[in-house]
Amino acid sequence: MSIVHRPSDEALAAFAAGTLDEGLALVVAIHLEIDPVSRQRLRDLEAVQGALLEAAEPAAMSGTFGVLPLASRGIADSGRPAAAPERGLPRVLRPYVIGPWRKIGFRIAMRRVDVPGAEARVFMLRAAPGVSLPHHKHSGLEWTTILSGAFEHDHGRFATGDFDEAGEEHVHTPRVDPVEGCTCISAVTGEVLFQGWLGRILQPLVRL
Amino acid sequence: MVAALALTRTEMAGAHGGRVVALFDPNALIDAIARSGDRDAFAKLFDHFAPRLKGLLLRSGAPPELAEEVAQETMLTVWRKASLFDPAKASAATWIASIARNRRIDIARRDTRLRLSQVYEILDEDEPERPDDLLYGAERDALVRSAVSELSVDQLRVVELAFLQGCSHQEVASRLSIPLGTVKSRLRLAMAHLRGRLEDLR
The missing domain is CATH 1.10.1740.10 (RNA polymerase sigma factor, region 2, helix turn helix motif)
Structure with a gap:
């Protein structure tokens, strides 16, 4: 696997700061889980945060620390779901409820990832080899991480692990790899305007 | 170390x-x-x-x-x-x-x-x-810390807004009332300085 497309500095900095919309952050996190190079960029940004903390002007606390609970030894935070992760899915999806695959057209299926409170809608899309996804444009962002296979559009070829950071100006017609097909996960803000027959089917399903 | x-x-x-x-x-x-x-x-x-x-x-x-x-x-x-x-x-x-x-x-x-x-x-x-x-993390952080302490006040402010508060470049520009190009060049310089230091390690 050789990853070519990575998040912009701006997107990664917002992820590191924890200020990205949760839906967008999730798709970035999946890329980070796959790509050690981007993970290292994230660690560097976190090191900058640590340096800023160390150099910060202290502000007096109004209280000292209260009653300390018993220190736990290597025990993970409460509230972590015990549910076994689904095989083959990125681990960062563990905390989320994911719907079943649903056919949404000839050789295309999608499943919704439920991200309560997020502005972006998140869904996985699986397309058979050679399929052309509907021609569309959007008024917001469409960030995608490729989970397997590949697609290609005006801005290049995107294969496993690649991150496609499409903004408002993009109009694209992704063509799915003729041999491998493609499974990807996308977070979409604003409106996506599909064109053509498949778009008309997809539009209500993606609730856009 | x-x-x-x-x-x-x-x-x-x-x-x-x-x-x-x-x-x-x-x-x-x-x-x-x-x-x-x-x-x-x-x-x-x-x-x-x-x-x-x-x-x-x-x-x-x-x-x-x-x-x-x-x-x-x-x-x-x-x-x-x-x-x-x-x-x-x-x-x-x-x-x-x-x-x-x-x-x-x-x-x-x-x-x-x-x-x-x-x-x-x-x-x-x-x-x-x-x-x-095993010392990699601590070593990196020490380098980053000294690199950050060498940034100019202007660079530091931009770095803080972008990397700590997650502001977009445009937001940084309007928060500090400086042109977008200035934000980008300050960040670029700051990152180049940081990466230059880290390259010694990698």
């Missing part, structure tokens, strides 16, 4: 008014908490980091009560998770800063059951790379 770290800290203490904090060793304090629930160690760690966390949060525009709460909760998490701290992955300050980020996300989303901070924790689980070089 330990000597180099101590030197950096002394230099920084010196730069902040000449008060040299004798032998403040956060790694040893966290270790003492993890081993034996050492409350004195925690008190020292708290006195050092809680006011800095609060200061940083105030600077980023958080109201005082929120800043206090995030600082408290962050330190409480440090107490509970002390045994998970791995100095090979990051310095104490970097580890604590990332806990603060996660707590801040949690506090902002009380109603949505804290999924996103778990995403950050899961990403943090797997970093088995470089088992041959």
Whole structure:
């Protein structure tokens, strides 16, 4: 696997700061889980945060620390779901409820990832080899991480692990790899305007 | 390496008014908490980091009560998770800063059951790379710290807004009333400086 497309500095900095919309952050996190190079960029940004903390002007606390609970030894935070992760899915999806695959057209299926409170809608899309996804444009962002296979559009070829950071100006017609097909996960803000027959089917399903 | 770290800290203490904090060793304090629930160690760690966390949060525009709460909760998490701290992955300050980020996300989303901070924790689980070089995290952080201390005031402000507060370049420009191009060039210079330092390590 050789990853070519990575998040912009701006997107990664917002992820590191924890200020990205949760839906967008999730798709970035999946890329980070796959790509050690981007993970290292994230660690560097976190090191900058640590340096800023160390150099910060202290502000007096109004209280000292209260009653300390018993220190736990290597025990993970409460509230972590015990549910076994689904095989083959990125681990960062563990905390989320994911719907079943649903056919949404000839050789295309999608499943919704439920991200309560997020502005972006998140869904996985699986397309058979050679399929052309509907021609569309959007008024917001469409960030995608490729989970397997590949697609290609005006801005290049995107294969496993690649991150496609499409903004408002993009109009694209992704063509799915003729041999491998493609499974990807996308977070979409604003409106996506599909064109053509498949778009008309997809539009209500993606609730856009 | 330990000597180099101590030197950096002394230099920084010196730069902040000449008060040299004798032998403040956060790694040893966290270790003492993890081993034996050492409350004195925690008190020292708290006195050092809680006011800095609060200061940083105030600077980023958080109201005082929120800043206090995030600082408290962050330190409480440090107490509970002390045994998970791995100095090979990051310095104490970097580890604590990332806990603060996660707590801040949690506090902002009380109603949505804290999924996103778990995403950050899961990403943090797997970093088995470089088992041959246990000092890598601490070494990197020491380099980053000295690189950050060398940034100009203007660069530092831009770095803070972009990397700590997650502002877009456009937001940084309007917050500081400077042109977008200036934001981009200051960030570029700051990052080049940082990466130049880190390249020695890689």
